Amino acid sequence: MARIAGSHGPTTAAAIRRAGLALIHRHGYEATSLRQLAAAVGLRPASLYNHFPTKQALLFSLIHDHMIDLLAGTEAALEAAGRGPLARLRAFLAHHLRYHLDRKAEVFIANFELRALAPGNHAAVIGLRRRYEGLLIGLLEEEAAAGRVTLPDAPVTAYAVLAMLTGACTWYKPEGRLDPEAIIALHTDLVLRGLAAAPPLARAASGPE
Amino acid sequence: MARIAGSHGPTTAAAIRRAGLALIHRHGYEATSLRQLAAAVGLRPASLYNHFPTKQALLFSLIHDHMIDLLAGTEAALEAAGRGPLARLRAFLAHHLRYHLDRKAEVFIANFELRALAPGNHAAVIGLRRRYEGLLIGLLEEEAAAGRVTLPDAPVTAYAVLAMLTGACTWYKPEGRLDPEAIIALHTDLVLRGLAAAPPLARAASGPE
DNA sequence: GAAATAAACGAACATACGTTCGTTGAACAG
DNA sequence: CTGTTCAACGAACGTATGTTCGTTTATTTC
Numbered sequence: 001m002a003r004i005a006g007s008h009g010p011t012t013a014a015a016i017r018r019a020g021l022a023l024i025h026r027h028g029y030e031a032t033s034l035r036q037l038a039a040a041v042g043l044r045p046a047s048l049y050n051h052f053p054t055k056q057a058l059l060f061s062l063i064h065d066h067m068i069d070l071l072a073g074t075e076a077a078l079e080a081a082g083r084g085p086l087a088r089l090r091a092f093l094a095h096h097l098r099y100h101l102d103r104k105a106e107v108f109i110a111n112f113e114l115r116a117l118a119p120g121n122h123a124a125v126i127g128l129r130r131r132y133e134g135l136l137i138g139l140l141e142e143e144a145a146a147g148r149v150t151l152p153d154a155p156v157t158a159y160a161v162l163a164m165l166t167g168a169c170t171w172y173k174p175e176g177r178l179d180p181e182a183i184i185a186l187h188t189d190l191v192l193r194g195l196a197a198a199p200p201l202a203r204a205a206s207g208p209e
Numbered sequence: 210m211a212r213i214a215g216s217h218g219p220t221t222a223a224a225i226r227r228a229g230l231a232l233i234h235r236h237g238y239e240a241t242s243l244r245q246l247a248a249a250v251g252l253r254p255a256s257l258y259n260h261f262p263t264k265q266a267l268l269f270s271l272i273h274d275h276m277i278d279l280l281a282g283t284e285a286a287l288e289a290a291g292r293g294p295l296a297r298l299r300a301f302l303a304h305h306l307r308y309h310l311d312r313k314a315e316v317f318i319a320n321f322e323l324r325a326l327a328p329g330n331h332a333a334v335i336g337l338r339r340r341y342e343g344l345l346i347g348l349l350e351e352e353a354a355a356g357r358v359t360l361p362d363a364p365v366t367a368y369a370v371l372a373m374l375t376g377a378c379t380w381y382k383p384e385g386r387l388d389p390e391a392i393i394a395l396h397t398d399l400v401l402r403g404l405a406a407a408p409p410l411a412r413a414a415s416g417p418e
Numbered sequence: 419g420a421a422a423t424a425a426a427c428g429a430a431c432a433t434a435c436g437t438t439c440g441t442t443g444a445a446c447a448g
Numbered sequence: 449c450t451g452t453t454c455a456a457c458g459a460a461c462g463t464a465t466g467t468t469c470g471t472t473t474a475t476t477t478c
Contacts, residue, residue: 002441002442002444002455002457003442003443003444003445003455003457004444004455004456004457005443005444005445006444006445007444007445007454007456008445008454008455027324028324028325030239030240031239031325033434033435033436034436034437035434035435035436043455043456044456044457044458045436045437046438046456046457046459047455047457049437049438050454050455050456051455054436054437055436055437112321115237115240116237152391152394152395152398153386153387153391153395156386156387156392156395157399159376159377159379159380160376160395160396161373162376163372163375163379164369164370164373166372166376167368167371167373167376168369170368170372171368177362182361185361186361186362186365186366186369189361189403190366190369190403190404193402193404193405194398194399194403195399195402196402211425211427211472211473211474212424212426212427212472212473212474213426213427213473213474214473216424216425216426216474216475217424217425217475221425221426242465242466243465244464244465252425252426252427253426253428254465254466255427255428255429255467255468255469256425256427258467258468259425260425263466263467264466264467
């Protein structure tokens with residue numbers, strides 16, 4: 001009925017984050033109760049408050065940390081990429097997919113639970129997300145300026161590409177048929193071919209659409 | 210304090226559906242209370258039960274009807290399409306986007322609130338969704354068999370394409386810069402070029418990824 | 419016009435929620 | 449060894465939730 005032998009703050013906090021991630025991923029933020037969360041960590045509900053001030057703060061922390069990691073990882077990947085044509089764009093796509101397959105739960109929450117964020121937290125995350133989208137938009141514009149890519153509209157194209165890549169975290173299962181590298185290759189080809197500065201497609205002349 | 214003059218069952222039921230759609234779209238299913246919903250329609254909470262047996266049944270009805278409409282609309286669009294190369298695939302893509310831009314709320318809910326469905330309802334919707342994905346997978350395989358498309362993996366390619374197209378309903382705003390037809394054209398080009406049976410891309414030799 | 423049905427209501431139910439509080443005993447700093 | 453901090457606890461608070469019930473009056477049916 002008091003402090004448990006061997007209990008250690010940071011360890012417990014990490015366990016709460018881990019369990020929170022899994023529960024919110026599975027059931028959603030609103031549908032996840034602190035009693036469930038506490039039970040998953042082997043605590044009483046009140047004890048959670050030794051580690052997080054509110055449920056909302058936990059959600060924000062999970063999403064915010066993920067965005068920071070994603071941005072830092074991407075910037076490092078771009079840094080490490082060569083200067084060749086499309087090299088940085090390729091690096092962006094590969095990093096995005098690798099990260100999204102590797103950290104499905106974070107990504108899923110960051111995309112599906114944005115609405116559950118309080119206004120200030122929401123704005124902060126949107127800002128980070130804008131910065132991330134900006135990286136891709138910039139890469140697309142660079143390649144377009146060099147004539148290596150056709151780009152009717154940089155932002156919308158970026159949204160389309162991101163939606164496609166991010167979608168992978170919805171259906172991907174580690175035990176599935178394709179391994180991550182195959183999935184990365186498939187998506188990269190699809191995107192780069194789709195963007196390629198190529199003779200415009202013959203428009204359909206047969207159907208009504 | 211009793212039946213209101215001019216009240217009409219089907220009209221009220223439709224109003225509940227409309228308001229429920231908007232509220233769930235904005236706040237999510239779990240975060241939408243029946244008191245909010247009733248207030249939006251100008252009713253008391255108890256009166257909702259004259260029109261829907263449970264909150265869950267309302268959600269299921271919204272999602273289920275949407276899936277039925279989507280399937281029926283798609284089948285009609287394919288029927289109406291010509292037999293030319295890529296004609297049916299084009300028709301699928303155009304219909305999917307038009308529907309998704311037009312009925313953002315339904316689509317958003319059907320994709321984001323699946324977890325909130327009770328197991329039986331969930332299975333029913335997943336079944337319909339499988340059928341829908343199957344249509345695209347079939348089209349892709351037809352085109353691949355005719356040598357008009359490169360297809361490393363039909364299901365994963367279909368998921369990628371659907372994720373990209375469906376993503377549009379996340380960011381699309383009717384008052385935005387691009388009108389629906391421009392968005393449809395952009396996506397169609399991106400997808401068809403991406404799939405095109407073309408000389409494989411030179412793999413990057415410059416970057417580490 | 420009477421009987422049956424439809425569609426609203428107010429009041430209340432049990433339950434669950436996020437959170438606060440004071441307390442207790444382990445871990446750690448001097 | 450002592451005093452402080454840390455990390456757990458049980459109990460409770462106020463509020464909100466989905467839903468049920470019996471009642472009341474408009475509308476429809478015969």
